[in-house]
Amino acid sequence: MSAEPQIELVGIDKHYGSFHALKNIDLTIPKGAFVALVGPSGCGKSTLLRSLAGLETISGGTMKIAGEQMNGVPPRKRDVAMVFQSYALYPHMTVEQNLTYSLRLKRVPKAEAARAAREVAETTGLTPLLGRYPRELSGGQRQRVAMGRAIIRNPKAFLFDEPLSNLDAALRVHMRKEIRALHDRLGATSVYVTHDQIEAMTMADHVVVMRDGVIEQQGSPLELYDTPASKFVAGFIGSPAMNFVPGKVSADGQSVQPDLPGAGSVALGRSVGAGRSVLIGLRPEHLQVGGDGPAVLRLPVSAVESTGSMTYLTLGGDPEIMVVDTGRTSVKAGDTISVSIEPGNVHLFDPATEKAI
Amino acid sequence: MAKFFNSLRDGVGFDLILVGAAMVFLLALAGLPLVYNVLMSFQQVDMFTLGQLIRPFAGISNYVAVVQQPEFWMVTRNTLVFVVGSMAGQFVLGFALAVFFAQKFPGAATIRGLFLVSWVMPGLVVGAIWSWILAGDFGVLNSILRGLGIIQSNIFWKSDPSFSIWAVIIANIWLGLAFNMLLLSVGLAAIPRDLYEAAELDGANAWQRFWTITLPMMRSTIGAVLSLGLIGTLQQFDLFPALTEGGPANTSNVAGYWSWQLSFQLYDFAKGATVSVMMFVLVLFASILYVRSTRHEVRG
Amino acid sequence: MTRTYTPWALLAIALALAAVYLFPLYWMYVTSLKSGSEIFANPPSFWPAAPNANIYADVWARRTMSTFLWNSVIIASGVTAITVILGTGCAYVLARYRSAWIDLGLFAILMLQVLPASVMITPLFVGFNQIGLLNYPRTAVVLAAAAKAMPFFVVLVRATFMSVPRELEEAALVDGNSRVGAFFFIVLPLARNGILVCAILTFMSAFGEYIYSKSIIQSPLLQPASVGLSGFLGPNSSDWNAIMAYSAIYVTPILLVFVILQRRIVSGLTSGALK
Numbered sequence: 064m065s066a067e068p069q070i071e072l073v074g075i076d077k078h079y080g081s082f083h084a085l086k087n088i089d090l091t092i093p094k095g096a097f098v099a100l101v102g103p104s105g106c107g108k109s110t111l112l113r114s115l116a117g118l119e120t121i122s123g124g125t126m127k128i129a130g131e132q133m134n135g136v137p138p139r140k141r142d143v144a145m146v147f148q149s150y151a152l153y154p155h156m157t158v159e160q161n162l163t164y165s166l167r168l169k170r171v172p173k174a175e176a177a178r179a180a181r182e183v184a185e186t187t188g189l190t191p192l193l194g195r196y197p198r199e200l201s202g203g204q205r206q207r208v209a210m211g212r213a214i215i216r217n218p219k220a221f222l223f224d225e226p227l228s229n230l231d232a233a234l235r236v237h238m239r240k241e242i243r244a245l246h247d248r249l250g251a252t253s254v255y256v257t258h259d260q261i262e263a264m265t266m267a268d269h270v271v272v273m274r275d276g277v278i279e280q281q282g283s284p285l286e287l288y289d290t291p292a293s294k295f296v297a298g299f300i301g302s303p304a305m306n307f308v309p310g311k312v313s314a315d316g317q318s319v320q321p322d323l324p325g326a327g328s329v330a331l332g333r334s335v336g337a338g339r340s341v342l343i344g345l346r347p348e349h350l351q352v353g354g355d356g357p358a359v360l361r362l363p364v365s366a367v368e369s370t371g372s373m374t375y376l377t378l379g380g381d382p383e384i385m386v387v388d389t390g391r392t393s394v395k396a397g398d399t400i401s402v403s404i405e406p407g408n409v410h411l412f413d414p415a416t417e418k419a420i
Numbered sequence: 421m422a423k424f425f426n427s428l429r430d431g432v433g434f435d436l437i438l439v440g441a442a443m444v445f446l447l448a449l450a451g452l453p454l455v456y457n458v459l460m461s462f463q464q465v466d467m468f469t470l471g472q473l474i475r476p477f478a479g480i481s482n483y484v485a486v487v488q489q490p491e492f493w494m495v496t497r498n499t500l501v502f503v504v505g506s507m508a509g510q511f512v513l514g515f516a517l518a519v520f521f522a523q524k525f526p527g528a529a530t531i532r533g534l535f536l537v538s539w540v541m542p543g544l545v546v547g548a549i550w551s552w553i554l555a556g557d558f559g560v561l562n563s564i565l566r567g568l569g570i571i572q573s574n575i576f577w578k579s580d581p582s583f584s585i586w587a588v589i590i591a592n593i594w595l596g597l598a599f600n601m602l603l604l605s606v607g608l609a610a611i612p613r614d615l616y617e618a619a620e621l622d623g624a625n626a627w628q629r630f631w632t633i634t635l636p637m638m639r640s641t642i643g644a645v646l647s648l649g650l651i652g653t654l655q656q657f658d659l660f661p662a663l664t665e666g667g668p669a670n671t672s673n674v675a676g677y678w679s680w681q682l683s684f685q686l687y688d689f690a691k692g693a694t695v696s697v698m699m700f701v702l703v704l705f706a707s708i709l710y711v712r713s714t715r716h717e718v719r720g
Numbered sequence: 721m722t723r724t725y726t727p728w729a730l731l732a733i734a735l736a737l738a739a740v741y742l743f744p745l746y747w748m749y750v751t752s753l754k755s756g757s758e759i760f761a762n763p764p765s766f767w768p769a770a771p772n773a774n775i776y777a778d779v780w781a782r783r784t785m786s787t788f789l790w791n792s793v794i795i796a797s798g799v800t801a802i803t804v805i806l807g808t809g810c811a812y813v814l815a816r817y818r819s820a821w822i823d824l825g826l827f828a829i830l831m832l833q834v835l836p837a838s839v840m841i842t843p844l845f846v847g848f849n850q851i852g853l854l855n856y857p858r859t860a861v862v863l864a865a866a867a868k869a870m871p872f873f874v875v876l877v878r879a880t881f882m883s884v885p886r887e888l889e890e891a892a893l894v895d896g897n898s899r900v901g902a903f904f905f906i907v908l909p910l911a912r913n914g915i916l917v918c919a920i921l922t923f924m925s926a927f928g929e930y931i932y933s934k935s936i937i938q939s940p941l942l943q944p945a946s947v948g949l950s951g952f953l954g955p956n957s958s959d960w961n962a963i964m965a966y967s968a969i970y971v972t973p974i975l976l977v978f979v980i981l982q983r984r985i986v987s988g989l990t991s992g993a994l995k
Contacts, residue, residue: 118890137430138893151891155909165895212895222894429898435816438809439825442870445806449867450832453843460843471850517737525730531738533982537745540921540978540985542928544946545967548953549744552751552960558760560747567763594744602986655836658930658946662953676838683842684935696839707834 069094069129069252070115070220076123077110077276084110086276088124092220092254092269097246099255099267102299107276112222112256117141129219139168144213145222148229150205152197158184158208159193165216183211186245203234210242214249221246223255227262239266260300264288272296294342294417297410303347303375306384308360309414310343312336319343319409323379325361332406335420342417344410347385350402352376352392358401360384367396378402454700460693470689482694489691491670491678498585499674505586506656507649509593514600514645519634521601522608532605535598543595547662550591554578554663584664584672591659596652600645607641608634647710654703675699745975752776752965759960779965787941788948789970791858792927795944798862799869799926804919806866807873812907814874815881833871837931840864845935857937861944864932869922876921880914881907917984924974945970 070092077085085107092098100108113119114126117138126133133141144165152161159180166176184190187207197205206226213221226242227235243266246253257263263270264284271281272295280292284300291297297305310321313328316337320328335341345359362378369375374392378384378400386402394400411420427433461482463475486492521532538546553561556576565571577587611634619629635642657676660666666673666681673681675695683692751759753771779785814826844864845854853860884907892902908915930946937943940951949966952959978985 113890116890116894118893137426137898138890139430139896139898141894143894145891145894147887147891149885149887151885151887153888153891153906164892168896168901212891216895429900431899434899434903435813439813442806442810442874443825443828445802446829446832446867446870449844449863450835450840453840453847454835456847457839457843460846465846470846473850520730520737521734523730525727525734527731528734529986530982531734533986534738534979535741536982536986537742537975537978540924540974541971542930542946542974544928544930544949544953545971546744548949548963548967549748551953551957552964553744553747555960558762558764558960560764563763594741597741651834655834655838657836657838658928661930661934661950676836680838680841680931680935683845689842689846692842696842699836700839703834703836703839704831707831710830710834 067094068092068127069096070254071127072111072124073126074124075111075114075121075126077107077114077119078122084276085114085121088276088278090271090278090281092252094252095250096269097243097253097255097267098269098271099257099263100271100273101257101260101263102273102279104258105275106273108256108258108271108273109224111273112145112224112254115220115254116143116145116222142216142218143220143222144216144218145224146209146213146226148225150197150209150226150229152205152208152212154197156196157193158189158195158197158200161197161208162189162193162211162215164212179215183215186214186248187211202230203238206230206238210245214245217249219252221251221253223253223257225257226255227257228259235262242266261302264300270300272299290419291344291410292419294344294412294419297344297412297419301346301348303385303387305410306345306347306350306382307412308343308345308382308384310341312339312341312411314338319411321360323360323362327358327361329357329359329404329409330406331409331411335411340414341420342412342414344412345384345404346408346410347375347387349404349408350384350386351404352386352388352394352400352402357403359404361399361401363399364394364396367392367394376400457693457700458697460690461697463690465688465690465693467687478690482690486691486694486698491673494670495673495675495678498670498672501585502589502592502656502674503650503653505589506592506596506653507646509589510596510600510649511646513593514597515604517597517601518604518608519630521605532601535601538595538598541595543656543658544662546591546595547659550587550594550659551578551663554587554590556580578664579668581668581671584668588659588663588672591663592653592656595656595659596649599652600649603645603648604638604641607638607645610641611637643712644710647706650706651703651710654699654706675702748964748967748971752961752968754961756961775961775965776969779962780969783948783952783962783966784940785945785948785966785969788943788945791942792944792946795858795861795865795929795933796923796926798858799865799929800919800923802862802866803869803873803922804915807870808877808908808915810870811874811877812881812903812911815878816886829871829874832867833875835868837868840868841931841935844932848936854936857939858942860936861929861932864936865926865929868932869926873918873922876918877911877915880911880918883914884910913984917981920977920981921985924977927974 068091072088072090075085075088088111100111102108110119114121117133117136121134128141128143153164156164162180162183163176166179180193181190184193187210189204189207189211192200192204197208200208209226227238230238239262255266267284269281270284270287272279272287274295280287280296287296287300291300294307308321308323310319312319312335314337316334318328318330319341320326321343360378362384364376364378365380366377367374374388376386376388376394378386412418413420424433428437462478464478465475469475517535521528553559554577556562556574556579559577562571562574575583577583615633616629619633624632654676657680660674660677664672666677676699679692679695679699682688682695750766750768752775753773754768755770755772758765758769814822848854848860888910889902889907892906893899897905928946929944930950933944933947934950937947949970953963957963
């Protein structure tokens, strides 16, 4: 991540009337990086992407692409390519015409544009489809055309707006890898908007979690997983979502006691403010049924869902605790079981600010 | 200056030009005349002042004079009868046809489409055809009614004072029926089919389904159709010169035609303007109904 | 509903209803083919005893229909051109944005849509007289009728533009087009069919325009066919086969266009009229 910055955002603000959609966003994206913007709907991630494309005008801040200031520059002069959620293929043009549209606007000679189209079709597997119209293509093929239309321009940055959300699950998994491979091969700079944290985690070098128009946390995927900065990020990254249990730190500050009947205290392996109230975050996959350590929770099982490879156990009722157990289990609904956890896997959050402790 | 041209190509300037050109045109040829109309209704307008903008102020004397015209109340009553009669006929028949064509049978959409020819025909031609059909001595409607035994002697639709307004209403129902039917068909098609299936499982018969599902679900469509019908009826003009010319003795005259007669046959432009201002108030009322009933659809 | 003959019975009823509804049109054509004495037969004959189409040539010549229809074409073309050129851009902008200003614009358009021509004609006539436009009566009628036709056109075409996905235009902008280019090369081609249908509807209604022409155009050489028809029509008309022949010549082109384009016109109306 030491390459020169390709995209620099400083103090970006965006207002829609009285609605403050983006609040003082700072973000630097190095050349060649794959950055994912992720967050729940309405968090401002799409607005940020569309501002990069020039489709929305920002209300404040500075925006630079490849060192050039882009505030107020129309989309056509920004040299960025965008892949839309609906693909936005021009229905009245063939695949080839769709691919070469931007070249024709730049008055690239016909022969050259045709050659570029053939090359791109080769890399994206569209060669046999060049003469077809978008309505004659399957969802996956349309997706490839949308990709090809971006690739052919060799732009300063690729912008993706939830490009996989219209595909079925199997194809989505496949296209994830394909897009990432394409990014690596082209050495491109990509900004990828998604609401699906798995897409963000698997594809990006750098994940930006947004909420209500601000950046909650940014970092590499595993940084976000291992050291979430807030309860929101902790709950958003990881599936199934992290369990949160209220609790109290012991008098010596070395262990924490969940505020649930039958719960045992668990060592922290570090020292935090003695006696303070906390929210304890426990990832379902870190909780072990039985297990070697001392039991942290002892609760009745309310539901058992087995997928074959995994078993999801729901414990208690208020709050519900989710436990993921690999392999098969003999636990049945109604049983009362103990679960344990490694000290290093316990997350603590301030109940008032929801920031990590 | 460069910034200005850039805005035309890339920014809001383009939108402003597109919408501005149309708005200026409409303002000049619809907005201004409307204001001018109100102005004239308070002025003395005659052959000598016709070419001037500033004319002697007349106060409300034009309005007083219009109301004191012997035919004023007759015209008001006729306008009311014409509006209510036309709307009721168009709506009831249009709804019945819409429900009928909502059934599934081969060619339903095509045959329904044929009904719309009435809507694209020039009003004057429709008036001419109905004028012939409704003719007293040799009109085909009288022969058919006599053949069916409904009437004993010919009805002089256009020249009998008690029928003349109904002659125009009949022609107007024919003219507007299809458009009503089309809009109501759209509303009917938008009702989810499984609602009817659920009601049927709950034990509702066809009649009950109509009253408990169709009508409540159609409420906003019906509101829009009725207000559009009101507007369309108030706009109707061409049938009057073609059928009765408002006669005999104003028994089939309505506000719109009367206003035109005052201006263009009696050259009393002030009175013509006054009547049309009165009518505009009526239309304004209708359009408020229309906007209210389509407000959620406007944002569509 | 389960009996198999029900759809065919419904079809038969539908055809009967259509026959009753379209009888006036049939009657127009039949009457025009009858002789002068047959039209006054009692009871009337529902098929002419000796169909005679000579009256068409006669009416065409005697009533100078070529002049009248030519004027109708000129007026309708002018109205359609102004309406399409100004109305299309307006409809596009009204479809593209959502704000209080757009709502206000739409409201103004809806208000203008409801103004009866009979309310507008008096001030228009007096106003045109003052600025000298009455010396160019066909131009005056074109301007007045275009203002009357435009609101309806805008409302319908706006619905067409709303069905063109916004993302297509944005893709074109990112691909390197200006707003102007994206409008002409992406948005307009995709909305072409809807605009065409609305333009045809505008042409048809302007082709039958009566009240403005009657009030503004004095010279028979410049009057359209509707005014020509009113010249021998009144409460006491008796020349019925000639009137019907004139009417038939006048409306047959409109009816043909309508029947050919029926499906498109109906779907264009249904998608736009209530939205």
